[in-house]
Amino acid sequence: LPPGERVGFALVGLGRLTLEELLPAFAECRYARPVALVSGTPEKARLVAAQYGIKPEAIYGYADIPRLRENGEVRAAYVVTPNSLHREQVEAAAAAGKHVLCEKPMAVSSAEARAMIAACDRARVKLMVAYRVQYEPHNREVIRLLRSGELGAARLIETNNCQVQGDPSQWRMKKALAGGGSLPDIGIYCLNTARAYTGEEPVEVFARIHTPPNDPRFAEVEDTVSFMLRFPSGTIANCATSYSAFNSKDMRVQFERGWADLENAYAYRGQQLRVAKRDGERQVVEQPRIRERNQFALEMDHFARCILEDRRPRTPGEEGLRDHLAMEAIYRSAATGQPVTM
Ligand code: NDP
The missing domain is CATH 3.40.50.720 (NAD(P)-binding Rossmann-like Domain)
Known part of the structure; x- marks a missing residue:
């Protein structure tokens, strides 16, 4: 225009x-x-x-x-x-x-x-x-693969979003401004993308949190969160996020007949997609050519x-609401040590 x-x-x-x-x-x-x-x-x-x-x-x-x-x-x-x-x-x-x-x-x-x-x-x-991430072309290609059924059903999603957060004084480390630590800031990508990939809402979550006790960065908010999401179709997503683990933003989907591995899944640029499938008795790994775009x-x-x-936008307010409900269940599970049914 x-x-x-x-x-x-x-x-x-x-x-x-x-x-x-x-x-x-x-x-x-x-x-x-x-x-x-x-x-x-x-x-x-x-x-x-x-x-x-x-x-x-x-x-x-x-x-x-x-x-x-x-x-x-x-x-x-x-x-x-x-x-x-x-x-x-x-x-x-x-x-x-x-x-x-x-x-x-x-x-x-x-x-x-x-x-x-x-x-x-x-x-x-x-x-x-x-x-x-829901507008990024490599992630769209993984969603296309999931919907096409080419590789069968998705059994497992393994994903993490970690980065080292240095400055204890910034708003991200203040509960009143941030609402939480790594989970709402970067772990949310694992959650939102797992939901977008499956196209389903989790029925159960289970989580553990570790926050180093004497680190001034974590006086108010959590550091490392590991959480599992169980989806109605049977897909299980294992997700992890941390403010003190070395940079990694990877996503892997294990299908019945192959896998899709997306490196830098949540980065601003630099996504690398590899897809493995069976070719007769062999496994072949392809790197689909996808044009990088400004997401x-x-x-x-x-x-x-x-x-x-x-x-209606692809990611309306209701998407944000569902992630908040899931994050609240994740915190509850970590606090009680019990799985939480959604
Ligand atoms: P910054 O700290 O860099 O900037 C926040 C800006 O908000 C400030 O520069 C300031 O702008 C304004 N502001 C208003 N009130 C306050 C306050 N009390 N304390 C601090 N800043 C204030 O944050 P980011 O730009 O990294 O993040 C902003 C939002 O964007 C967050 O919600 C974050 O989660 C999200 N985000 C999303 C990303 C994505 O990839 N989608 C990546 C990074 C962040 P001014 O001086 O103009 O008033």
């Missing part, structure tokens, strides 16, 4: 994700463009606006979100702030008549997620959670098209 017909986005929160990934990704969008900024740091917002050709009068503070209503160029707000701020900002943007794309985790509890869905319904605006651009374009064509 020509720039004037694209869906105008207001970026809410100018942190690392917005500055390093989202704003640059608009260059690869065909249906979305940035037209406004919401920030608590006006000097930064002025520089960013100048860099991306955003009008100085389209810079707002968080308290001004209701004023987005008066800006006809803005059709969508993309909330990219610490997790516990999402609810208030999503609800304010919805009340201002704007469609809302919200970063993961959607909120800090299932109760908040429910309230956000209800607020967007009342305001008759669309709500999407930014589960970018942030695909995700923002998806939301823009949903607005233009009045369609």
